Amino acid sequence: MADARVIPIDGDRPRRRASTASAADAVAAGASRASGERARGRRSSPLLAGADPAGTSLSRSRRTSGTRRTGGTREPAAADAGREPPPPADPLSADASDGTDGTDGTGGRPPAEWEQKAAAALAFLRRRLTGEVEVDEFGFDPELTDAVLLRLMRPLYDRYFRVEVRGLENVPSHGGALVVANHSGTIPLDSVMTQIALREHHPARRHLRMLGADLIFQTPFVGEVARKTGTTLACNADAERLLSKGELVGVWPEGFKGIGKPFSERYKLQRFGRGGFVSAALRTGVPIVPCAIVGAEEIYPVIGNMRTVARLLGLPYVPVTPTFPWLGPLGAIPLPSKWIIEFGEPIDTTEHGPGAAEDPMLVFNITDQVRETIQHALYRLLMDRRSVFF
């Protein structure tokens, strides 16, 4: 009943009366007025989107259409200004699809490859400078991740650590899945390398969305970069939200206990948190993919921990390695160990039924099962490995 009423928000009657409303407001409200004009004869509300199919489709198409429409529509130009085609997946190598009007002047000659690249790079820069980048609700910026951050880390992946990936077929090509891996190496390079492995070498080129500790988001720069590269807070709400959206989620449940452990305890898995990741997987019914990472333990062999300094800085640990802090910044260079990342067979979680997450014993058992699987894979890979560096 209320649905069949004209709601004059920014509409005609109050607008004529309201002396304070500016012209700018009128322009901006144009979209509503345009749809209002269409709907007026039927005396149905343009604003109640659910009530008026015309209004709904208008607003829907306005939002989802990526291309600029010319003519034919009754929308004011203002509503569509500032809209561009969606950015290509890899802006630096993809076709320069927008902002290349300048190449028209070359008289039909197909633009050279480097020109296309330059145009794409310029378009990329323009999008960054004007803020027209797509960021999802977690703050993940796929364009920046691909074009800058992963690109910077790729030499480290290919040349320095010479990462060998095994078992990629165990990672599903679509739908939610939870990758659970061992954590090591003082700074979380293992998560970056796993991310590159899945993005560059998995057939579906999947983005790995990682779960990180709150310390990450508290720290300037680190938190910013982490969010933009797809990390979000390790909490059940976020994990379940990502998984139910069909994302591939990566978690390192050992946390600081794993990444900051001394060299003498290398490849010994620490406690797997409280098993929160298992309940998230159970609730969303996604498979758990155990992942073993070999090589990351040796990049910074931790021989000591400066507890007092760590407490002063509010950090979980400040490592002492054979080179750090003795050599200063040089000590921050990781050792070039040879890495193997192996994805194991997925563990199905649907067989336990929907209420399984409420059964702590089952959650503990699955947590242990995942932990054992990874530990065994680590021992096997270590036997396989010829030496630490080759």
Place this chain on the structure above:
Amino acid sequence: MARVVMVTGVSRHLGGRFAQLLQADPDITRVIGVDVVPPKQDLGDAEFVRADIRNPIIGKVISRAEVDTVVHMAVLATPVGAGGRATMKEINVIGTMQLLAACQKAPSVAKLVVKSSTSVYGSSPRDPAMFTEDQEPQALARSGYAKDSVEVEGYVRGFARRRPDVIVSTLRFANFVGPVVRTALTSYFSLPVVPTLLGFDPRLQFIHERDGLEAMWRATLEDRPGTFNVAGDGVLTLSQAVRRTGRPSVPLPQPAAPLLGQVMRRLGLADFSSEQLRFLAYGRGVDTTRMKEGLGLIPHYTSAEAFDDFVRGQGLRGPLSRDSVTAVEQRLLDVVTHGGARG
């Protein structure tokens, strides 16, 4: 069905526009606007009662007019207009208490709609990416608008318990933007150079003023009990938002920020309270599933579109505006392609 509606906080922009909207509806016989100061904009046929909701006189207004729907929009977000934080708190908290006490005594009241804010969730590095209505804040607000909003919602819950016959809707709005509305955040983005926190790029959500009014409208005219987050789809990072205004930003190291905040507040430029600083460091996102399903509101503007409309509507321009950047890009492209043709 709503017939006599009382709107508090009617002298401010959104309250005034909402009163106009209600007045235009044929089913509503009377709209009574209440505020401490006379309205700056024309309220049309709506009646205006100059009354302080901190004063028990409000009860007489309600009972005499047999108000059946109370729309509470008088929670102030900044102390700038109120004349100090103490007054602001008084208006927000004591005012709400008085209003609710009056409502409780009035048998005619059948519906209460409260405009609250997503700031009740606070901002902290331990926040989930998207708050649902049932999630508790990780860090309790210690001051300002956020704390007031939390307290106001507390009193509203108490009222709902004592008067279970009244339909109570609490709408938690994300930051309002739009061509006309002025808030602490819009004046922040209108600064010629926008200060940000070094090393932080929080996620922000916006609600367009028009969508916000529609949310209020739905809650007032339809029966939508419950608490709802109201925000546009998607998020915008602070850096994106600043770039869309075309203004340059100055990143400040975190320790220097409170000092700057004091200077800014002294100058009356923008509200830079400690909660605002936390918001500019950690941001906030809210889940709007319940808004879409329970309130039936599909916002016309996403967060980004709402912000763009604000930038256009208020005519914000700067050296990094979209057209100037595009012009430079074109010039560079010409150089690239013509140089390429020659070579």
